[in-house]
Amino acid sequence: MSDIQPTLAISEAQVAFFHENGYLAIDSITTQEEIDRLKGVYDDLFARRAGREDGNQFDLGGVDDGAAQAALPQILNPSRYAPALADTLYKANALAIARQLLGSDAAYGGDHAILKPPHSPAPTPWHQDEAYWSPDLEYRSLSVWMPLQDVDTRSGCMEFVPGSHRLDILEHQSIGGDARIHGLELAVDYDFSKAVACPIPAGGATFHLSTTLHYTSPNASDEPRRAYILVFGAPTKQRATPRRFPWNEEKHTAREERAASARVNAI
Numbered sequence: 001m002s003d004i005q006p007t008l009a010i011s012e013a014q015v016a017f018f019h020e021n022g023y024l025a026i027d028s029i030t031t032q033e034e035i036d037r038l039k040g041v042y043d044d045l046f047a048r049r050a051g052r053e054d055g056n057q058f059d060l061g062g063v064d065d066g067a068a069q070a071a072l073p074q075i076l077n078p079s080r081y082a083p084a085l086a087d088t089l090y091k092a093n094a095l096a097i098a099r100q101l102l103g104s105d106a107a108y109g110g111d112h113a114i115l116k117p118p119h120s121p122a123p124t125p126w127h128q129d130e131a132y133w134s135p136d137l138e139y140r141s142l143s144v145w146m147p148l149q150d151v152d153t154r155s156g157c158m159e160f161v162p163g164s165h166r167l168d169i170l171e172h173q174s175i176g177g178d179a180r181i182h183g184l185e186l187a188v189d190y191d192f193s194k195a196v197a198c199p200i201p202a203g204g205a206t207f208h209l210s211t212t213l214h215y216t217s218p219n220a221s222d223e224p225r226r227a228y229i230l231v232f233g234a235p236t237k238q239r240a241t242p243r244r245f246p247w248n249e250e251k252h253t254a255r256e257e258r259a260a261s262a263r264v265n266a267i
């Protein structure tokens with residue numbers, strides 16, 4: 001259990017906005033002091049390629065063969081490799097707000113980090129997070145996305161389609177239709193003209209449901225775009241009506257191979 005107590009709550013109007021639109025942006029979820037500290041931890045994890053051998057650090061946007069510069073370097077469960085991430089004011093406040101939004105049974109479900117190097121050309125294409133998950137379960141889940149520097153549409157802030165959280169999971173595919181790539185993109189035409197960009201300062205945060213359509217632009221700025229994401233959810237249950245996510249059945253990534261051999265080596 002964490003000793004760190006939450007220091008903020010959102011208003012009833014913000015809770016209502018989230019339920020109406022499927023997302024919410026706030027300007028501050030933690031202190032500047034914590035942001036400064038997390039930045040050092042974050043950069044060190046990528047520099048030492050933490051989790052690479054376990055399949056937990058990989059290229060979200062490319063074939064991830066280790067040869068080329070990663071398009072979208074990502075680390076799953078970074079707190080496993082940096083214990084300093086496990087107990088933060090960010091996490092305490094994010095959990096408190098997740099419970100305001102999802103209900104008191106919401107619990108922490110994991111963390112991840114997505115880095116966009118300066119002048120990196122890759123967007124994170126439009127997708128719904130739930131498209132990555134098991135199709136067999138019913139979710140009440142959200143992600144909290146915190147940048148460690150100011151973000152806007154030039155550097156890769158979050159963009160959402162208001163109301164898209166009411167959609168079923170649309171058809172997805174691996175980016176560019178390449179089943180070697182972990183990252184997913186929407187595979188159907190969709191009208192994004194009503195999308196809303198959420199520029200926020202360092203230590204601000206956005207919240208979105210697992211069904212909300214979202215995107216981030218390439219990073220055209222001179223600074224790395226560091227995003228540190230926490231996932232919260234109520235207990236899942238088996239779905240009454242089955243569904244299939246064929247894009248996950250077809251996927252075959254280098255990351256999965258590294259994860260499988262790490263499991264074998266651990267036996």
Ligand code: NI
Nearest residue numbers: 127128129214
């Ligand atoms: Ni996402």
